[in-house]
Amino acid sequence: MAEAVGAPLFEMCAVGKAFGATVALDAVDFAVASGEVCALVGQNGAGKSTLMAILAGALAPDRGRMRLGGDAYAPRDPLDARRAGVAMIYQELSLAPHLSVMENVLLGVEPVRRGLVQRDRMREIARRALSELGHADIPPDAVVGNLAPAAQQLVEIARALAVGCRVLVLDEPTSSLGHADVRALFDLIRRLRARGLAIVYISHFIEEVMTIADRFVVLRDGRNAGGGAVEGASAGAIVSLMVGRGLDDLYRRGARTAGDVVVTIEDVMPGSAPTAAARRRRARTGAPAWGCSARTARAKGSRPDSAWRTISRSRGSSRSGPPRSSSRDGSAARPSGGSRAWR
Numbered sequence: 001m002a003e004a005v006g007a008p009l010f011e012m013c014a015v016g017k018a019f020g021a022t023v024a025l026d027a028v029d030f031a032v033a034s035g036e037v038c039a040l041v042g043q044n045g046a047g048k049s050t051l052m053a054i055l056a057g058a059l060a061p062d063r064g065r066m067r068l069g070g071d072a073y074a075p076r077d078p079l080d081a082r083r084a085g086v087a088m089i090y091q092e093l094s095l096a097p098h099l100s101v102m103e104n105v106l107l108g109v110e111p112v113r114r115g116l117v118q119r120d121r122m123r124e125i126a127r128r129a130l131s132e133l134g135h136a137d138i139p140p141d142a143v144v145g146n147l148a149p150a151a152q153q154l155v156e157i158a159r160a161l162a163v164g165c166r167v168l169v170l171d172e173p174t175s176s177l178g179h180a181d182v183r184a185l186f187d188l189i190r191r192l193r194a195r196g197l198a199i200v201y202i203s204h205f206i207e208e209v210m211t212i213a214d215r216f217v218v219l220r221d222g223r224n225a226g227g228g229a230v231e232g233a234s235a236g237a238i239v240s241l242m243v244g245r246g247l248d249d250l251y252r253r254g255a256r257t258a259g260d261v262v263v264t265i266e267d268v269m270p271g272s273a274p275t276a277a278a279r280r281r282r283a284r285t286g287a288p289a290w291g292c293s294a295r296t297a298r299a300k301g302s303r304p305d306s307a308w309r310t311i312s313r314s315r316g317s318s319r320s321g322p323p324r325s326s327s328r329d330g331s332a333a334r335p336s337g338g339s340r341a342w343r
Contacts, residue, residue, distance in 0.1 A: 009034045009198040010055070010073065010086070010167050015064030017050055024050045026222045027064070032167070032198040037189060039201045039213035039230070043242055046219040048202050052169045055200075056088035057081030069166070079108050087160030088169040093152055097145030102126035104144050105159045129158040133188060150181040157188070168192065169200040174208060186212050206235045218242055 057075030
């Protein structure tokens with residue numbers, strides 16, 4: 001395992017966890033120092049979330065030991081871990097959408113005096129935590145369910161800071177964020193690192209790891225597979241550690257010879273220069289574009305405007321129509337969102 005920079009703030013040694021006959025973690029070592037961002041990477045099922053759930057008190061390990069700040073650490077539950085200074089921001093945010101920002105920030109640790117919750121004190125603590133994040137613009141009394149996803153994530157982080165967070169775990173934090181929000185999150189992570197927090201960054205996006213992390217640790221099949229400093233490492237080397245083989249073995253390509261043209265698409269872009277494309281047998285042709293664009297409209301057979309466009313196939317000419325007619329004619333398209341049906 002790649003060693004933490006300086007003395008580790010927390011360390012997990014030979015941690016093991018099994019669910020029935022399935023071994024999720026097998027003698028995993030992991031440590032992160034104060035003021036360090038360590039990326040924890042691996043394929044789905046590698047054990048990343050299980051390891052961090054143990055750190056955050058959501059799961060108990062079957063074996064191994066943990067230390068936090070030099071002392072033995074064995075949280076009974078997430079609240080116990082939170083009080084010890086360990087917080088985890090899950091990919092699916094764990095906020096109560098019907099409650100206010102301040103109620104979420106102090107959920108479970110509300111300030112109480114003579115049996116009554118001190119709401120003014122809650123408001124002040126929440127406002128101070130949000131100000132530390134540079135987002136005093138988020139009202140403590142706002143209903144969380146009415147906030148944008150990026151603002152909701154900030155509320156989660158503010159909840160961690162409000163109780164003296166020392167270790168912050170971010171599980172796929174950019175999965176629901178746009179490019180601008182990702183940049184803002186990275187700026188925030190750098191500020192928290194400068195304050196001395198130990199930050200664990202879980203991500204499938206290697207380019208994010210190369211941008212924000214100081215060090216990386218790779219898990220594969222529930223075991224340590226390698227790691228090291230991000231500086232000087234290549235994305236290809238990290239991926240190879242994740243999958244256990246070289247990239248040349250991962251994506252094998254055979255020789256292909258393009259055949260006859262089977263479909264030609266002409267003049268499909270309204271309001272701009274005409275676009276044409278041809279597809280041949282035994283050939284794959286990419287249609288790159290940003291976001292939801294004309295490439296999707298072309299593949300679906302939808303009409304961008306009221307004018308019909310021409311699609312010529314090897315069996316004759318036809319005009320573009322709905323996906324059903326394209327399917328009858330031998331064409332098909334896969335939605336960009338995976339298996340979700342087109343709306």
